[in-house]
Amino acid sequence: MNKPVLIVGGGMITHDQILPAIYKMQRAGAVGEITICAQHHKTIKALAEAPAILKAFPGQSFRAFPEHFAGGPQPDLYKTLIEELPPRSIVIVALPDQLHFSATMEALRHDQHVICVKPLVLTARESLEIDREAKQRGLFVGVEYHKRFDxxxxxxxxxxxxxxxxxxxxxxxxxxxxxxxxxxxxxxxxxxxxxxxxxxxxxxxxxxxxxxxxxxxxxxxxxxxxxxxxxxxxxxxxxxxxxxxxxxxxxxxxxxxxxxxxxxxxxxxxxxxxxxxxxxxxxxxxxxxxxxxxxxxxxxxxxxxxxxxxxxxDYFQYNDLGGPGLEPVGYGVRSVEFMVNTIYKLDAGETTLADIDAKSIIATPANSLYNxxxxxxxxxxxxxxxxxxxxxxxxxxxxxxx
Ligand SMILES: NC(=O)c1ccc[n+]([C@@H]2O[C@H](COP(=O)([O-])OP(=O)(O)OC[C@H]3O[C@@H](n4cnc5c(N)ncnc54)[C@H](O)[C@@H]3O)[C@@H](O)[C@H]2O)c1
Structure with a gap:
């Protein structure tokens, strides 16, 4: 079954890299429904209407939250969306640095795999806690250091x-x-x-x-x-x-x-x-x-x-390969694809968390604690x-x- 993807945060990195990479996988039939949650309706509206993304992915869309202007920021809305996901879906944390820990732990406690933009967290203690929680539940946590895919x-x-x-x-x-x-x-x-x-x-x-x-x-x-x-x-x-x-x-x-x-x-x-x-x-x-x-x-x-x-x-660009839309390419795209594919391999029993840690191609809490x-x-x-x-x-x- 194709896994649903929830992206938490609708800012620059989501626009420039994460969403195009995930849309590309969705177009190829490799991931299911995409949901994106920001704090403000205006952020998510701007993302949904972003001309470069509309041009590259005609006919594709995501579930956008907050759905309406609610009088102020909605910092906890993503938690409700995490609760609604089927277990072992994919949560991509694309929030400001200091919010990565709480969002990652929230996703893990609801049995979700996590891809987090770098830096994972701001203290070693938090990283160790994330690793413990993920290992107990057999869940993937990867840190999106895309320069590794250059x-x-x-x-x-x-x-x-x-x-x-x-x-x-x-x-x-x-x-x-x-x-x-x-x-x-x-x-x-x-x-x-x-x-x-x-x-x-x-x-x-x-x-x-x-x-x-x-x-x-x-x-x-x-x-x-x-x-x-x-x-x-x-x-x-x-x-x-x-x-x-x-x-x-x-x-x-x-x-x-x-x-x-x-x-x-x-x-x-x-x-x-x-x-x-x-x-x-x-x-x-x-x-x-x-x-x-x-x-x-x-x-x-x-x-x-x-x-x-x-x-x-080399990082990211759209190529015209004859359509539909445009093809995002580059190491920013490869990095996200590699992590999503690793999650599928983990759930299919083709790899293990220990193997992913040991190979050290993907930065994980266990193998990149030095960060x-x-x-x-x-x-x-x-x-x-x-x-x-x-x-x-x-x-x-x-x-x-x-
Ligand atoms: N080269 C890179 O690897 C790279 C580049 C840019 C950003 N990043 C990382 O990505 C993260 C986000 O950076 P950005 O450039 O997208 O910043 P940004 O400020 O453009 O976007 C952050 C987004 O998070 C949203 N947000 C904040 N609190 C939220 C909450 N409680 N619920 C839902 N949404 C919330 C904001 O509304 C905003 O849309 C940072 O950790 C940054 O370090 C990495």
Whole structure:
């Protein structure tokens, strides 16, 4: 039977990646009814009417909640929708970072498989609790780190694990989103008390370094500069973070909402790792500039649109393959498809939770606890002016301000 899918959260990531990937699977007959729940009717209405999605998926629709304007936000409505799902359906959590824990636990307690956008949760304790609950019930929890499905990550992983890239010693990475993000819904939740730029986007590169090298982070120093959003809220919108690894290697990571609106491409991002061994080795990925450059005769209506653009066709794009509609492709789509297909394999007895954890292709609470420890350490550090916070894995996972 095709599983129903409930997506909780109707914001940017749902529009840009999650819904197109799930619609594609529905069109192929691989998932059943789709329901999406936001807090506000206006959010879900905008998603249902989004021109790019209507054009790509003619004739498809989802059950949209809140159905009507109810006088204010409806933060608990998704819980009712979870209750109504048949057991072992799929809940995709696409909420602001600090709400992932409660929504994931709610879904697990109602016997639902969960796919959660990154970062899973903000503390190791929460991740362990999620893992316990999921294992007891034989349910899948996958964290949607889509960079793991970028082919270049697999190339690097294979080279590294074959010994051709030596041993990682020093690295730099950056992920900077455009300035206009400050005007979006981010100003309501990406605030100093909840999260910061490192937690929000830096976790991608921490996860990627582990995915490629297998090393574990052991200390984090996260220095943030506070800036003011248009609505007056304050956020750590400029972060400089040092992550030390189990072999003493160091990754310096800069994350911001500062990439100029007029900069080409939707963001700037990339990673360089300098490695020891042989005559020296090095990995250098430009994750934003993928070799394409266009100068348009006019700007599109999209926020942050520019005359000159360097788009990435690798994360997500719609291809015209003759219809119906358009075909979403890219590692953002592959990531969601891979997780949904893994859920089907689990329920068909073709794989086990232990096998999924051990293979480590999908980040799970059990095999990527280092991500939660880094996020937890990063939060303690940033709230203490960037002081180093160490991470211990045994005898029990914990972070300590030094
Ligand atoms: N590169 C990536 O992997 C990537 C990119 C963007 C976002 N994300 C992650 O996705 C999550 C959401 O980010 P976004 O960009 O979509 O943010 P967003 O602000 O655009 O959307 C968040 C949505 O959640 C909804 N929401 C909040 N509380 C709710 C509740 N109680 N019930 C139902 N809906 C509720 C809001 O109404 C909004 O529609 C974040 O955790 C973020 O870190 C990941």
């Amino acid at each position: 082919d270049r990550a697999h190339k690097a992983r294979q080279f590294y694990r074959d010994g051709r890239l030596g041993e990682f010693r020093l690295g730099t990475a950056r992920l900077m989103e455009k300035w206009y993000y400050r005007e979006s819904n981010f100003q309501n939740w990406c605030t100093c008390d909840n999260t910061d730029c490192f937690t929000y986007i830096g976790c991608h590169y921490v996860d990627l370094v582990h995915f490629i090298t297998g090393l574990r982070p052991v200390a984090v120093s996260n220095y943030g500069i506070v800036d003011t959003y248009p609505n007056g809220n304050k956020g750590y919108l400029w972060c400089d973070t040092r992550v030390r690894w189990s072999n003493d290697a160091v990754l310096n990571l800069q994350t911001t909402l500062c990439y100029p609106n007029e900069g080409p491409g939707p963001n700037t991002q990339g990673m360089t790792l300098y490695c020891g061994g042989g005559t020296g080795a090095m990995l250098d990925h430009s994750d934003q500039y993928r070799g394409l450059g266009y100068t348009f005769s006019k700007k599109s209506d999209a926020p942050g649109a520019t005359y000159y653009s360097e788009p990435s066709p 939660e420890l880094v996020v937890e350490a990063g939060r303690v550090s940033i709230l203490n002016g960037g002081r180093e916070v160490t991470i211990a894995y045994e005898p029990e996972p914990k972070v300590t301000l030094t």
